[in-house]
Amino acid sequence: MxxxxxxxxxxxxxxxxHAVLPDVAVVRALQGYRFGTGKIVLVAAGKAAWQMANAASDCLGNRIADGVVVTKYGHIKGPIAHIRCFEGGHPVPDDGSCRGTQAALDLVQGLTAQDTVVFLLSGGGSALLEKPWIPLDELQDITQQLLGCGADIVEINTIRKRLSAVKGGRFAMACAPAQVLCVVLSDVLGDPLDMIASGPACVDSSTCKDAENVVKKYGLQLSADALTCLRKETPKQIDNVTTRITGSxxxxxxxxxxxxxxxxxxxxxxxxxxxxxxxxxxxxxxxxxxxxxxxxxxxxxxxxxxxxxxxxxxxxxxxxxxxxxxxxxxxxxxxxxxxxxxxxxxxxxxxxxxxxxxxxxxxxxxxxxxxxxxxxxxxxxxxxxxxxxxxxxxxxxxxxxxxxxxxxxx
The missing domain is CATH 3.40.1480.10 (MOFRL domain)
Structure with a gap:
């Protein structure tokens, strides 16, 4: 050597x-935002979720009423005040991913228009933030097919967001009428918001036809129920989200x-x-x-x-x-x-x-x-x-x- x-x-x-650690960027994004008069809750998902949540906690302190972090196994570095931390599978979702996601969904239920969800999103969120519309074992199989066939991240996420109750803008809709401040650490080339972590807080630019083309291109094996999900169009209008990209x-x-x-x-x-x-x-x-x-x-x-x-x-x-x-x-x-x-x-x-x-x-x-x-x-x-x-x-x-x-x- x-x-x-x-x-x-x-x-x-x-x-x-060291130059792309999210701490300073997360604090900068939060400091420039005018929060509503209601409570602030925090949801962080992805491989950088703990680090981003910890930075947000340092900035906002006791203003955070409650929070949930869902990150990859081994990525939690300690407790964060008022925030529950979950670990899940990556790059294939597992029961831990689903448990953390359900906790996040429970957290944002019943919020008002004066409340704010600070949503911290990073790469890996596609696997870690997951509530599948098909059995988990089937979703795991489809994910393995996608990861092993040579598909790129845009093609992979075009399929994944149609099999999930939280992807393709659906998590933001679950937060409504609360406002969502989405701070994104981008891991997708060109920073397409609807593809980073499968766009849980962004309208989806892909179509059912795009998903069908990915299935045909790679010869993916999907059940009838999964194919039915692919034919259901994703949200194309969301009006309660402010997004700030930090880091690339x-x-x-x-x-x-x-x-x-x-x-x-x-x-x-x-x-x-x-x-x-x-x-x-x-x-x-x-x-x-x-x-x-x-x-x-x-x-x-x-x-x-x-x-x-x-x-x-x-x-x-x-x-x-x-x-x-x-x-x-x-x-x-x-x-x-x-x-x-x-x-x-x-x-x-x-x-x-x-x-x-x-x-x-x-x-x-x-x-x-x-x-x-x-x-x-x-x-x-x-x-x-x-x-x-x-x-x-x-x-x-x-x-x-x-x-x-x-x-x-x-």
């Missing part, structure tokens, strides 16, 4: 994630660029709209490294976004680990590194935030009798990177604004 490149990687990851992948990329520059690299932003198969992204970034071998000065090429993985094996990994591993053969022998991390600190159903490879990784893998191509075909990037010392760990970060991938060339 190239120790210098690995050290620089860890420094860039730490600085980039653009800020994540800018922070990575600043950190790289501080380490002596010349940063170049390739894109903040990366959306393709993870292994294709890894191969592309590896070719960037090969093209710019032996530069006059160190270079850092940055790509933000969110790739997808088509699951064909039964291994362990995530999209960022798969991206990194795919780059390993092509940069073998180069004085370069490719790494990719999820800003939330958890890449897929693993404890790693992402993966790192450099010019020495392929040799290390071969010495361990691991073929990276076989590992990719088994979707087993975690095991391969673990053997090469290429797993990146941050722990749950409290934020979620997509991923950042970086090529370092010296």
């Amino acid at each position: 190239n120790q210098l490149l690995h050290q620089h990687t860890e420094s860039i990851v730490s600085a980039a994630i 992948v653009r800020e994540l990329c800018a922070a990575a660029a600043d950190a790289a520059q501080a380490l002596g690299y010349t940063p170049i932003l390739l894109t903040d709209q990366l959306a393709c198969q993870a292994r294709e992204a890894g191969l592309f970034l590896a070719e960037i490294a090969r093209t710019h071998q032996h530069p006059d000065k160190p270079m850092a090429f940055i790509a933000g976004g969110e790739t997808v993985v088509k699951i064909i094996g039964n291994g362990k990994g995530g999209r960022n680990q798969e991206l990194a591993l795919a780059a390993a053969p092509a940069i073998s022998g180069c004085n370069a590194a490719v790494f990719s991390v999820g800003s939330d600190g958890t890449d897929g159903p693993t404890d790693a935030a992402g993966g790192y490879v450099d010019g020495d990784t392929l040799t290390t893998l071969r010495a361990a009798q691991i073929d990276p191509v076989d590992s990719l075909n088994q979707n087993d990037s975690y095991t391969a990177l673990q053997a090469a010392g290429g797993l990146l760990f941050t722990g749950p970060t409290g934020t979620n604004v997509n991923d950042v991938a970086v090529v370092l060339v010296r």
Whole structure:
């Protein structure tokens, strides 16, 4: 392993994630809002829900009458005054998701037009905020189909919001007549409000026809009841919501660029709209490294976004680990590194935030009798990177604004 490149990687990851923590942004959004004369209740959903709720609690204090947080397992960092915290499954909803969601729905019942629901939303909310209209086990199966077929997040959420009593604007309708202040930490490229966490407080721009096209495109297997749900149109008018977006992948990329520059690299932003198969992204970034071998000065090429993985094996990994591993053969022998991390600190159903490879990784893998191509075909990037010392760990970060991938060339 190239120790210098690995050290620089860890420094860039730490600085980039620190720059997009939601605390300051949440407080700023709340301070500029004129609340009604009634009570304030808080609902937070998503992988950054605890961090966002904690920031809101610090800002509003005892003005919060009651609250509910629904976040991913392991993401609750302690008690918050007046707020009940629930943990649920991600990326597939489970009983915990449903229990937390029901608590949130119970909380917003019977509110008046003078009351306010502070609704803090972050990525992962599609799985964590859930009250399905079909049996939970069937929804879990459909979610697994969507996650494994290569569909992008917009296509996935087009289906999910039609199978739920809280998605596609329906949670905001459940809060009426109370006003809803929705503070959003965006994890969807381009910040489309109706797709972030499946848009529980936003009118839905997609149609039943769009949902039907997704089913046909990927050959999804749905029951008659689920198909009936897809034919029921989502709300197209909501008048009790004020939405403020805070944080995005653009800020994540800018922070990575600043950190790289501080380490002596010349940063170049390739894109903040990366959306393709993870292994294709890894191969592309590896070719960037090969093209710019032996530069006059160190270079850092940055790509933000969110790739997808088509699951064909039964291994362990995530999209960022798969991206990194795919780059390993092509940069073998180069004085370069490719790494990719999820800003939330958890890449897929693993404890790693992402993966790192450099010019020495392929040799290390071969010495361990691991073929990276076989590992990719088994979707087993975690095991391969673990053997090469290429797993990146941050722990749950409290934020979620997509991923950042970086090529370092010296």
